[in-house]
Structures are given as structure tokens and as C-alpha cells.
Amino acid sequence: MKAYIYQNKSLKRFVHWLIMSPVRTRPRWYVRMLQFLYVKRGRGSVIYSSVRRDLVPFRRCSIGSSSVIESFSALNNAVGDLFIGDHTRIGIGNTIIGPVTIGNHVNIGQHVLISGLNHQYEDIEITIADQGVTVVAVCVADDVWIGGNAVILAGVSIGQHAVIGAGSVVTKDVPAYSVAVGNPAKVVKVYDFSLNCWVKV
Structure with missing residues (x-):
């Protein structure tokens, strides 16, 4: 059935209209009421009531076990899947737009943007809003700490036990066991396993 809908453009457009408001660009109220049926939540997970859930079926x-989505955040899977692991905390005012995978034991500060979406703009004869989007998945590994007001752009992978400094704009992959800061973010420290300590780059 899903394949048939995707192949028929008119039917796909109609079904999309039934699910998503074209003006509000979010699921219609009757779709949001059914999110408990299609959003998987682990035991003990918490999503605060003020979180905007633009989650489509x-x-x-x-969202994994014992993970927390704090107040005034926004979750959006309209253009890509969204996976959040166990024991992960999404800070106040975060915006997460799929496709995004976030691992276990991840701590994300306040007002962080993680987005796998980019708007197309190349054709100057067409408005940017009408040119569609491109999506490239973002992957945040286990045990990562992302400081407040950071921006993680589409296609970026962040390795295990990496630290992203507050206010950083991450445009390229960040290796495991490293600290990246700045705009654009650059690695300034790595963990040296032969010395058993962090060293400056």
C-alpha cells in the first residue's frame, strides 16, 4: 500500500495533505492525537508537555528508555527518521529535525539545533520555499556532550565520547574522544590512549 501511494503522485499529495497542514507545516490535530500508536517510547522516557511533536506516521x-525531552523543544521527523537512544537528555529549547540518530547517554545543552535537512536555493527563478529540500542523516554516537546553542548541520557524524563546545557550528565530522569548538567547529583536544590523558591539538 505504501509503495502504491508513493508511485501515484496525486494520491501521495492527497494523503500528505490529510496528514500535514500545508500552512502550519505540522501534523493535523487528529494525527497528533494518534502519536501514541506510532511513536515508540522506551520505559521511563519523559517528553514534557510543551514539546512540539511534529511527528508523522x-x-x-x-525515544529510548529513561530519556528526557525537555520543555519547549521541537521534534520533527517529517523528512527523515528520528532515533534517540537510552538515558539521553535533550535540553530545553532544542530543535531536532530528522534524519537524525542520537545514541545512548548523550547530553545536549539548551537551544541546540540538530538538522538533517537543507533547503535548495540554486534556481534564482524559483522561490527557495518552492525548490524543495535535501536530507543527509546526522549521527551522534554514544556518550556525547553537546554544549548549549550549538548547531549540528546535515551529514555530520559525531564520534563516541566527543564534546562539542557551546555555541559551536559543526559542519564536518568530529572524531571520537575529541573536543571541537568554534564556528566552524575545529578539534582542539583529543584523548591520547598511550598517555592516558587529553592533549591539545
């Missing part, structure tokens, strides 16, 4: 969304 034709994409996947799962």
Missing part, C-alpha cells in the same frame, strides 16, 4: 520515531 509515515516516518519512524523512537
Whole structure:
């Protein structure tokens, strides 16, 4: 059935209209009421009531056990799947737009943007809003700490036990066991396993 809808453009457009408000660009109220049926939540997970949940049934969304989505955050899987692991905390006012995978034991500060979406703009004869989007998945590994007001752009991978400094704009992959800061973010420290300590780059 899903494949048939995707192949028929008119039907796909109609089904999309039934699910998403074209003006509000979020799921319609009757779709949001059914999110408990298609959003997978682990035991003990918490999503505060003020969180905006732009979560649609034709994409996947799962939130792991004992993970917390704090107040005034926004979760959006309209253009890509959204996976959040166990024991992960999404800080106040975060915006997460799929496709994004976030691992276990991740701590994300306040007002962080993580987005796998980019708007196309190349054709100057067409408004940017009408040119569609491109999506490239973001992957945040286990045990990562992302400081407040950071921006993680589409296609970026952040390795295990990495630290992203507050206010950083991450445009390239960050290796495991490293600290990246700045705009654009650059690695300034790495963990040297032969010395058993952090060293400046």
C-alpha cells in the first residue's frame, strides 16, 4: 500500500495533505492525537508537555528508555527518521529535525539545533520555499556532550565520547574522544590512549 501511494503522485499529495497542514507545516490535530500508536517510547522516557511533536506516521520515531525531552523543544521527523537512544537528555529549547540518530547517554545543552535537512536555493527563478529540500542523516554516537546553542548541520557524524563546545557550528565530522569548538567547529583536544590523558591539538 505504501509503495502504491508513493508511485501515484496525486494520491501521495492527497494523503500528505490529510496528514500535514500545508500552512502550519505540522501534523493535523487528529494525527497528533494518534502519536501514541506510532511513536515508540522506551520505559521511563519523559517528553514534557510543551514539546512540539511534529511527528508523522509515515516516518519512524523512537525515544529510548529513561530519556528526557525537555520543555519547549521541537521534534520533527517529517523528512527523515528520528532515533534517540537510552538515558539521553535533550535540553530545553532544542530543535531536532530528522534524519537524525542520537545514541545512548548523550547530553545536549539548551537551544541546540540538530538538522538533517537543507533547503535548495540554486534556481534564482524559483522561490527557495518552492525548490524543495535535501536530507543527509546526522549521527551522534554514544556518550556525547553537546554544549548549549550549538548547531549540528546535515551529514555530520559525531564520534563516541566527543564534546562539542557551546555555541559551536559543526559542519564536518568530529572524531571520537575529541573536543571541537568554534564556528566552524575545529578539534582542539583529543584523548591520547598511550598517555592516558587529553592533549591539545
